Amino acid sequence: MKKLIAFLAAAFIAIPAMADSEYPDISINELKKAIEEKKVAVIDVNGSSSYAKGHVPTAIDFAAAKSDLASKLPSDKGTLVVAYCGGPTCSAYKKAANAAKELGYTNVKHLSAGISGWLQAGEKTEK
Numbered sequence: 001m002k003k004l005i006a007f008l009a010a011a012f013i014a015i016p017a018m019a020d021s022e023y024p025d026i027s028i029n030e031l032k033k034a035i036e037e038k039k040v041a042v043i044d045v046n047g048s049s050s051y052a053k054g055h056v057p058t059a060i061d062f063a064a065a066k067s068d069l070a071s072k073l074p075s076d077k078g079t080l081v082v083a084y085c086g087g088p089t090c091s092a093y094k095k096a097a098n099a100a101k102e103l104g105y106t107n108v109k110h111l112s113a114g115i116s117g118w119l120q121a122g123e124k125t126e127k
Contacts, residue, residue: 023097023110026082028121031056031111040080041073043096046115054125056084056111056118062096069096070103077104084111084118 026034034040035058042059044051051061062083065072073081083096093110100108111118118125 023083023094023108025112026109028111028113028118028123031082032123034080034082040082041100042111043069043081043083043093043100044115045083045085045092045096050115052127054119054127055115057124057126059084059126062099066099069099073100073103073105078106081105081108082111083108084114087114087116088112090114 031040031042035042035056040058042056043062043065044055044059045062046055048061048063051059051063055061060069060072062069073079081097081100083093083100085092093114097108097110113121115125
């Protein structure tokens with residue numbers, strides 16, 4: 001009986017975590033490769049002030065582009081779109097991911113490492 005209760009408790013904890021992974025994660029290395037190949041649209045959701053201090057190369061400033069995001073993204077709705085925010089505990093990326101999805105983009109992912117992970121990995125930023 002204790003095993004059953006433990007299993008059910010674990011299942012109830014796992015279900016919200018699974019719901020939170022609506023957008024698949026992309027690694028820093030995968031994102032770097034996509035940027036090098038010019039096969040991705042990257043969206044920074046950290047705010048214009050943070051964006052100005054440094055962002056993932058090619059990233060769009062979501063705060064500045066929010067009202068006109070469609071014109072900033074590629075016309076091909078199958079293009080990889082990656083949204084990110086501060087780091088693994090930040091969920092602000094969902095605003096941009098949801099906006100891209102609502103615009104019809106079908107390959108939307110999340111850089112869960114965020115800008116903090118990008119910097120910790122020693123990657124360069126643009127200003």
